[in-house]
Amino acid sequence: MPDSQNLLDVRGLKVHFPIEKGIIFKRVAGWVRAVDGVDFSIKKGEALGLVGESGCGKSTTAMAVAQLQTATAGQVFLEGRDLASLSAKDLRAARKDFQLVFQDPYSSLDPRQKAQDIIAEPLRIFAKNGLITMDEAAIQRESLSLMDRCGLSASFATRYPHEFSGGQRQRIGIARALALGPKLIIADEPVSALDVSIQSQILNLLKDLQKDFDLTFLFIAHDLAVIEYFCTRIAVMYLGRIVEITDAATMARNPLHPYTKALLSAVPLPDPRKERSRRRIILKGDVPSPSIEYKGCPFRERCPQAMEKCALSPPSLMQAEEGHQVSCFLYGGA
């Protein structure tokens, strides 16, 4: 049962997509296992970073948590409530508590809506459905104050998205996500599309907002530096599964899984002397296709420390030390 301390509990989440064949009469030829059994939980006020290379299922996990993608199996508990079991009406009301910040600041805003209308839209939808009581004047005031809080001048209210820069657009997206006063923000690579100087501005804004609004984050990124700066805990994903999860400091000091080690060794160091002595672990081959079902560990073929038993059965996530879980036979398990 989910822990009451946790805001979000994800249990055995699986998202499989069918591969369809045939032109007129479609049949299912196989499955892409985008997310294949993911477990994690986030405590109130925490920021969990989900990291992994592209195609490993990070974004699909985010969409499934946000209930925008139907999960094939598993549950998502928000404050102990299983979101998938809610009726359409209850889910609509529950959406107030979890909101999304998107990756692409260009496609995440409707080009035909003015900035203020974009930010006010969640409020208008909820007011229309009778889920909050707010009149138009209050919505206007609230959206303006949100713009101000996210560093946008009130004079921008009537501008269209194409009149803003990437960073400003992302601020609009963040203000929209905050409009309903959510508890959880699911940020799907919120800074990946921005250049480095803007990245830090947006990250600092998110940090400030986290303090002020008492937010909890599920933060998805492929940039380890961003994750280490922003998150209190880090989960590493590989091919639809979490291979290692621990707090940010432990992850940097003592990574256990061979994949995490390789990932961390790829980060360049700012100190040139240290950088010269940095030993990179180069992985052979590519990420295997998620449409094949693996009997053993999915990382086996690229792993420098693969053993015989890795081919027999997949390792499950287990405790290697206090607050540090890893799914690898090197650290125990049958």
Next chain:
Amino acid sequence: MKSNRLTRNPIAMTGLAIIGLYLLVILVSTFWLPFDPVEMDIDHLLEGPSLATGHLFGTDEFGRDILSRIMKGTSISLIISIAATALGAVIGTTMGTWAGYLGGRWDHWLMRVADVMFSFPSLLLAIFVMAILGEKTYNVIIAIGIVYIPQFARISRGAILTIKSSEFIKAARSNGASSTFILRKHLLPNILVPLIVQVSLSLSVAILLESSLSFLGLGVQPPAPSWGNMLSSARKVMVLAPWTAIYPGLAIVFLVLGFNLLGDGLRDILDPRLRNVR
């Protein structure tokens, strides 16, 4: 503010002026015509345009005044063009947007139906429908409307598909917006530009289709005048009396031009991304 942008756009205003001129002709023709458009006059067969006789555009092979016939035909041609485009646009866009938005089986079968309709050349399809329905003026509207359905369905579906996967649609869904709300507030406004271009093209093509049908004897039936059947009957005497073909032809050309200009202008006005570009 919107009317301001319209008046500041010279292309749209030119188109609107041309269409306005035709509307004025319709208004005048309901109260007054230089001659009776259907009355024959065997004393003045195939007379050239002249001020003296009062036949400004000349007369046809039955001695009927061509100007009066063009004026009378304006309302018929314009009504057919607007009604047929409206019919095709409403049904086609509804079909296309839902097919594109819902996807899956719906999309599959609706679009196969559209494909079958698309596989016939538009004039052939219109002739086919006319043959089934019979040669009546309002059947011309239905026939041209049916020709337009797959075109609008295709365009709206394609446009919906490109924006359906946008993150702002996901954002709206994560705010608890219903499908109808998303369709109305986010999808339709964003496919307006290709649709308006298509409407303006369709209005003009409808004039040409109606003319073709009437030319083939399937459209507006004589003696009622339409630009198409005027051209059709002029074909036989065109070499002797070119004015019988030139003036109805010019009437078609200018109206088509008017619709196209208006469509071009509206596209620029309605797209916020093109608004402040000079």
